[in-house]
Amino acid sequence: MRLQNKVAIVTGGGSGFGEGILRKFVAEGARVVVADRDAAAAQRVAESLGDAAVAVEADVATAAGARSMTEAARNSFGGLDILVNNAGVGHTPQPLDTLPEDSFDRIAAVNMKAIYLAAREIVPLFKEQHRGAILNVASTGGVSPRPNLTWYNASKGWVITATRAMAVELAPFGVRVNAINPVAGETPLLSTFMGQDTPEIRAKFLSTIPLGRFSTPEDMGNAAAFLCSDEASMITGIAMEVDGGRCI
Numbered sequence: 001m002r003l004q005n006k007v008a009i010v011t012g013g014g015s016g017f018g019e020g021i022l023r024k025f026v027a028e029g030a031r032v033v034v035a036d037r038d039a040a041a042a043q044r045v046a047e048s049l050g051d052a053a054v055a056v057e058a059d060v061a062t063a064a065g066a067r068s069m070t071e072a073a074r075n076s077f078g079g080l081d082i083l084v085n086n087a088g089v090g091h092t093p094q095p096l097d098t099l100p101e102d103s104f105d106r107i108a109a110v111n112m113k114a115i116y117l118a119a120r121e122i123v124p125l126f127k128e129q130h131r132g133a134i135l136n137v138a139s140t141g142g143v144s145p146r147p148n149l150t151w152y153n154a155s156k157g158w159v160i161t162a163t164r165a166m167a168v169e170l171a172p173f174g175v176r177v178n179a180i181n182p183v184a185g186e187t188p189l190l191s192t193f194m195g196q197d198t199p200e201i202r203a204k205f206l207s208t209i210p211l212g213r214f215s216t217p218e219d220m221g222n223a224a225a226f227l228c229s230d231e232a233s234m235i236t237g238i239a240m241e242v243d244g245g246r247c248i
Contacts (some may be wrong), residue, residue, distance in 0.1 A: 002229040004029035004047035007077040011060045011071050012087030014041025019085055020217020026052045028225050031077045031246055035069040043242045049208040060087045061109035066117040082228045083122050085115045086137040093148035093151035104151055115162060133228045136163050138179040144247045159241045167237030176236040178227045185215035209245030
């Protein structure tokens, strides 16, 4: 029960890695806000977690979305200890000069601006209470980029740099900031990254992962629970690769 009495917000919690993180957090004693722009998905996950969870419909790429999920934590559970910026979008593999501008804008809004908006709402609270943990979900693409995913890779590189900069600035306030770098996993984004889901393309992806499998929501939950717990009280500013050796 390493997260006993902790309150956490997890964005993009209606599926995939976010759902895995939420399930692990509740198993470790946390109470959680399931934030997702898909209200039905958020409600499904929250209901499956019982009284420890509340769902909130929130587009994290907007100031209103960041505000609503923060208010949900305060109103439902009386405060906040952990923020997990998990929501993210990608794009299908394509030459960097062919991505439509609206696709780039959406990637920038969800993968980058959402972290700024959430920080603007939540960091003042964490500073005031002189404690808090922020976890940003980045990607191996931010460390070892693949061709034809340039703008997604670049957004995740931004997340890693933002994580390190936030960690340095917020350390004097007792606030820790870390990131995790998953490799491709069985989430709604997998087919986006692959372009199409065929046995041949899956085999090609898996051949680049020494441990021979995709990241799972459970893998992300285990890493997130540790980094957001008091067991990691001396760890800040890292981007932990949870990638089966992909970045070696």
